[in-house]
Amino acid sequence: MYAIIQTGGKQYKVKVGDFVEIEKLDAEVGAKVVFDTVLAVGEEGGKLNIGTPTVANATVDAEVADQFRGKKIVVFKMKRRKSYRRTYGHRQSITRVKINAINA
Numbered sequence: 523m524y525a526i527i528q529t530g531g532k533q534y535k536v537k538v539g540d541f542v543e544i545e546k547l548d549a550e551v552g553a554k555v556v557f558d559t560v561l562a563v564g565e566e567g568g569k570l571n572i573g574t575p576t577v578a579n580a581t582v583d584a585e586v587a588d589q590f591r592g593k594k595i596v597v598f599k600m601k602r603r604k605s606y607r608r609t610y611g612h613r614q615s616i617t618r619v620k621i622n623a624i625n626a
Contacts, residue, residue, distance in 0.1 A: 525624045526562040527582050533561065536621045541587060546615035549586045555619060557582040563626040571626065580626045588618040 524537045530545025549555055560580040564570035571577055597610040 523563070523565050523624055523626075525560050525564075525580070525582050525626070527557045528559040528561055529557055536582060536624075538621055538624060540621045541618055542584075542621065543592075543616050543618050545617070546589070547586065547617045547619075549617070551586050551589060553586045555584045555586060557584065560626075563624065577626065580624075582621060583623040583625065584619040584621050586617060587620045590616055590618070592616050 524535055526533055526535055528534075529547075532545070534542055534544065536542055547555060558576075558581050560573065560577045560582060561575065562570060562572045563577050563580055573580070592614040594611050594613045597612060599608040599610075600606060
């Protein structure tokens with residue numbers, strides 16, 4: 523069984539036992555998290571229940587496994603022949619969660 527959830531403006535396909543890296547959540551390591559924005563629930567090779575826009579009474583239970591920061595990306599801006607060069611860096615804060623149960 524799998525589910526499509528939405529969090530942090532992105533959508534993720536999750537299964538029980540998966541570790542998923544999502545946008546930062548304000549939760550301590552070991553805290554329980556419930557995702558209630560479930561867009562679809564399905565079975566491998568079986569039927570798919572698509573929500574309008576979400577599946578009623580469907581939740582995904584997860585546990586926060588880690589809080590960390592992702593790889594650094596470099597943002598470089600330049601205008602040719604104008605002596606304009608700017609370099610910025612960015613590191614996204616990420617939360618790794620373990621999917622414990624899909625309740626549909």
